[in-house]
Amino acid sequence: MNPISNINDSRITVGLDIGSRGIKCAIGEIKAENNNVKLLGVSEMESAGIKKGIIIDRDVLIDRIEKVINSAELMADEKVTKLSLSITGNHIRCINTQSAISLNHTNGLSNGIKEKVIGDSDILQVLSSSQSISLPIDRDILHTIPQEYSVDMLDEIKNPVGMIGRRLESKVHLVTAATTAMSNIANCVEELGLTVENIVFQPLASALAVIDEDEMELGITLVELGYTTTNIAVYQKGSIKHSAVLPIGSKSITNDIAVMLQISIKEAEEIKIKYASALSSMSSSDLMIEFSKTFKSKSASISENEVSKYVEARTQEIFQMVFQEISKADIKDPLTYGIVLTGGGALMRNIVPMLEKTFSIKARIGQSIKIEAAKDIADGPNFTTCMGLLLWPLHTKDFSQLRNNQNKSFRGILKRIRHTIENMF
Numbered sequence: 453m454n455p456i457s458n459i460n461d462s463r464i465t466v467g468l469d470i471g472s473r474g475i476k477c478a479i480g481e482i483k484a485e486n487n488n489v490k491l492l493g494v495s496e497m498e499s500a501g502i503k504k505g506i507i508i509d510r511d512v513l514i515d516r517i518e519k520v521i522n523s524a525e526l527m528a529d530e531k532v533t534k535l536s537l538s539i540t541g542n543h544i545r546c547i548n549t550q551s552a553i554s555l556n557h558t559n560g561l562s563n564g565i566k567e568k569v570i571g572d573s574d575i576l577q578v579l580s581s582s583q584s585i586s587l588p589i590d591r592d593i594l595h596t597i598p599q600e601y602s603v604d605m606l607d608e609i610k611n612p613v614g615m616i617g618r619r620l621e622s623k624v625h626l627v628t629a630a631t632t633a634m635s636n637i638a639n640c641v642e643e644l645g646l647t648v649e650n651i652v653f654q655p656l657a658s659a660l661a662v663i664d665e666d667e668m669e670l671g672i673t674l675v676e677l678g679y680t681t682t683n684i685a686v687y688q689k690g691s692i693k694h695s696a697v698l699p700i701g702s703k704s705i706t707n708d709i710a711v712m713l714q715i716s717i718k719e720a721e722e723i724k725i726k727y728a729s730a731l732s733s734m735s736s737s738d739l740m741i742e743f744s745k746t747f748k749s750k751s752a753s754i755s756e757n758e759v760s761k762y763v764e765a766r767t768q769e770i771f772q773m774v775f776q777e778i779s780k781a782d783i784k785d786p787l788t789y790g791i792v793l794t795g796g797g798a799l800m801r802n803i804v805p806m807l808e809k810t811f812s813i814k815a816r817i818g819q820s821i822k823i824e825a826a827k828d829i830a831d832g833p834n835f836t837t838c839m840g841l842l843l844w845p846l847h848t849k850d851f852s853q854l855r856n857n858q859n860k861s862f863r864g865i866l867k868r869i870r871h872t873i874e875n876m877f
Contacts, residue, residue, distance in 0.1 A: 463481055463482050463484070464479065464480070464481060464482070464492075464530055465479075465480045465481075465482055465489060465536070465841075465842045465843075465845055465846070466478070466479050466480070466524075466532050466534065466535035466536065466841075466842070467480075467535065467536050467537075467538070467657070467837075467838045467839070467840070467841025467842045467844070468517070468520075468521070468535050468536070468537050468538070468641065468838075468841070469538045469654070469657075469837040469838040469841065470499065470502060470513075470517070470537070470538060470539075470637065471499055471502075471538075471540075471678055471679060471796075471837075472499055472502055472503050472504060472505075472678065472679045472680040472681075472701075472703075473498070473499055473678070473679035473680075473703075473796055474496055474497065474498055474499050474796070474834070475496070475497050475498075475499050475516055475517060475520045476494070476495070476496045476497075476520065476834075476835060476837075476838040477494070477495050477520045477521050477523070477524040477532075477535075477838070478491060478493070478494045478524065478830060478835075478838045478839060478841070478842055479491075479492045479493040479494070479524050479525070479527075479528040479530050479532065480492055480823065480842040482846065483824075487846055488822070488824055489822070489823050489824065489842045489843060489846070490823070490824040490825050491823050491824065491825045491826045491829065491830060491839075491842075492527070492528035492529075492530060492825075493524045493525065493526070493527030493528025493529075493530070494524060494527065494826075494829060494830045494835070494838070495520050495521075495523035495524040495527065496520065497516055497519055497520040497523070498516075499513075499516065500512045500513065500516055501513030501514075501516065502637075503680060504541055504542060504680045504681055504699065505539065505540045505541020505542070505543070505544075505633065505637075505681065505697075506541055506543075506633060507636050507637060507640065510636070510640060513640055514640050514643055514644065517640060517641060517644065518644055521644070521646075532646060533645075533646060533647060534646060534647040534648075534649050535641070535646060535647075535648065535649065535841075536648075536649055536650040536651075536652055536657075536841040536842075536844050536845065537637065537638065537641060537648050537650065537651050537652070537841075538651075538652055538653075538654045538657055538837050538838075538841060539594070539629065539633070539634065539637060539651050539652065539653060539654065540653065540654040540655075540678070540681055540683055540697055541629075541630075541633055541681065541697065542681070542697060542699045543629055543630035543633050544594075544627065544628070544629045544630075544653060544697050545591075545627075545628050545629075546625065546626065546627050546628070546694070546695040546696060547585075547625075547626050547628070548599070548623065548624070548625055548626070548693070548694070549582055549585060549623075549624060549626055550582060550621060550622060550623040550624065551578055551579075551581035551582040551584070551621070551622055551624075552578065552581075552619055552620065552621040552622075553574065553577055553578045553581060553619070553620050554618065554619055555567070555568040555570065555574065555617055555618050555619060555620055556568070556618045556619075567616045567617060567618055568616065568617070568618070569614065569615070569616055570603065570612045570613055570614065570615050570616070570617065570620060571613060572613060574620055575612070575613065575620075575622075576851075578601075578620050578621070578622045579596060579598065579622055579624065579851045580851075581622075582596065582622050582623075582624045582626075583596055583626070583851075585626070587628060590630060590631055590632060591628050591629065591630055591631060592628065592629065592631045592634065593626055593627070593628050594627045594628060594629045594634065594651060594653060595625070595626065595627035595652075595653060595656065595850050595851075596624055596625075596626055596850065596851035597624060597625045597626075597627075597656075597691065597692055597849055597850055597851070598622055598623070598624050598691070598849060598851065599623040599624060599625055599689075599691040599692070599693065600622075600623050600689065600691065601620065601621065601622050601623075602619075602620070602621040602622075602623075603615050603616075603617035603619070603620055603621075604617045604618060604619055608689065610690065624851070625691070625692045625693070625694075625695070627653050627656075627695065629653075634651055637651075638651060649845070650841075650844055650845065650848075652840075652841060652844055652848075653683075653695065654676060654678075654683050654837045655674050655676045655683040655684065655685035655695060655794075655837075656685060656692065656695070656840075657836075657837045657838075657840030657841050657843075657844055658674055658676055658683075658685075658794045658795075658818065658836040658837045658840050659674045659685050659687065659692075659840065660822070660840040660843045660844060660847055660848075661818075661820040661821070661822055661823065661836045661837075661839040661840040661843060662674070662792055662794060662818035662819060662820060662821060662836050662840075663687065663792060663818075664821070665690065667687070667789045667792075668687040668688070668690050668691070669688075669689060669690045670688070670785075670788040670789060671687070671688040671783075671785045671786050671787060671788035671789060672687050672688075672786075672787070672788065672789040672790065672791075672792060673685065673686045673687070673778055673786060673787055673790075673791050673792070674687070674791075674792045674794060674818065675771075675774055675791050675792070675793055675794070675795075676793075676794045676795040676836075676837070677701060677702055677770070677793060677794070677795040677796070677797030677798055678701045678702070678795045678796065678797065679701050679702055679703045679796060679797070680699075680700075680701045680703050681697050681698060681699060681700070681701050682697070682698040682700060682701055682770060682773075682774065682795075682797075683695070683696075683697055683698075683795075684696045684697075684698070684774060684777050684778065686778055686781040686783070686786050688781075688783050688785070688786055691849075693781050693783050693786070694777075694778070694780060694781035694782075694783075694786075696777045696780070698770075698773055698774065698777065700770055700773065701770075701795075701797060702724075702795075702796060702797035702800070704766055704770070705724055705728070705763055705766045705767065705797075705800075706720045706721045706724050707720070708762050708763070708766050709723055709724055709728070709759060709762065709763070712759075712762055713743055713745070713752075713754065713759075714745045715743050715744070715745060719743060719744075723741060723743065723759065724763065724800070725799075727739070727741050727756045727759060727760075728756075728759055728760055728763040728800065728801065729756070729760040729763065729764070729800075729801045729802045730760075730763060730764055730767045730800050730801065730802050730803040730805075730806040731760070731764060731802040731803075731805050731806040731809065731810075732757055732760035732761045732763070732764045734801075734802045734805060735756045735757045735759075735760040735802075736755070736756045736757060737755050737756070737757040737758075738755070739755065739756040739757075740753040740754070740755055740756075741753060741754050741755070741756060741759060763800075764806065767800070767803065767806060768806070768810055771807065771810075771811065775811065787813060787814075789814065790813050790814025790815050790816070791807065791813060791814070791815045791816075792815075792816055792817075792818040793807075793815060793816070793817050793818055793833060794817075794818040794833040794834075794836040794837070795833060795834060795836075795837075796833070796834040798817050798818065798833035798834070799832070799833060799834060803815075803817075804816065804817060817833050818833050818836050819831045819832065819833065819836075820835060820836055820839035820840075822839075822843060823839045823842060823843070826839060
């Protein structure tokens with residue numbers, strides 16, 4: 453196997469997506485000529501030791517992580533030494549904030565004022581200032597993503613470098629997370645002798661892989677329907693406007709089937725995948741599903757349509773919560789391009805027709821459109837986070853990536869996102 457270089461322009465990029473249902477690892481090659489990524493290897497394994505983004509059995513989780521990485525290494529014929537890691541969970545909180553700095557300075561004349569050309573150091577200073585919010589001692593800023601800048605009275609500027617002005621303002625989207633949760637999941641990876649370069653909020657990674665610039669500009673929402681959580685990211689004017697985590701996922705649908713039919717979770721999951729329809733009117737009343745009740749020796753049966761009615765009701769409830777969260781973005785037309793569905797829950801039959809019929813909203817299943825060689829291998833909605841992690845080092849606008857910190861361990865990441873202007877200059 454070829455060792456991965458530790459320099460910043462390494463030709464290899466690696467993503468590790470740890471979910472409650474599955475763990476996925478992808479290894480990609482960066483094409484220098486166009487900055488695209490070609491998929492070299494990918495692997496998937498059933499998850500264990502983690503629930504709703506919180507580790508519940510560290511040893512078991514580390515064992516699963518090691519196995520899934522080894523499998524991807526074997527397929528790619530590359531040795532992993534560093535990677536980008538996804539994170540989600542109820543502990544994540546997201547807010548929008550803004551800050552401003554003065555660009556004025558004297559020009560040597562008495563009371564003279566000269567307008568200043570904005571440079572990279574001014575961008576770093578105003579973004580650092582935007583991080584000056586009061587946080588509980590057990591939380592840290594995970595992402596600081598610029599939304600737009602203003603120079604004097606000029607608004608909606610994407611890149612003010614080189615412009616002249618006296619006052620620079622920034623609007624940013626902050627993603628905060630529990631320090632303990634970030635430390636624990638990163639330490640599980642570093643226990644294997646690997647370096648965690650980036651920790652990325654799952655829907656932000658997925659959006660990189662499945663949403664194009666036009667959609668982000670005019671308004672679109674990514675909904676990642678996971679097993680135990682649902683992640684939301686609202687985009688408009690080319691930037692993230694709102695993001696959130698809902699403490700409910702497709703497992704709630706599985707639980708409903710298990711309780712209704714009095715069967716095991718495993719059998720309920722199989723019925724959901726094979727027979728359930730998110731829109732009951734598109735299911736069959738004649739097709740009977742055979743199952744064995746947990747506490748009874750006799751087998752029973754139920755129609756596909758009957759099961760789908762329960763599934764439809766729960767799915768509608770989840771998306772009602774999603775739309776309530778989207779409304780908190782407080783922006784006009786957040787759904788011009790509708791909803792992009794990712795995550796394992798997006799594989800449910802007829803989920804797009806259900807959304808279009810019930811909520812009168814455009815919807816599509818997200819596929820990884822920016823990774824070469826991923827078609828028919830890892831282009832499904834359940835692989836979007838992993839594919840986005842491959843792209844993250846190349847395309848992220850996260851302020852924490854702008855700081856040149858030689859310590860690439862998780863402690864280095866926390867050092868970058870713990871913010872003080874004194875540490876910057």
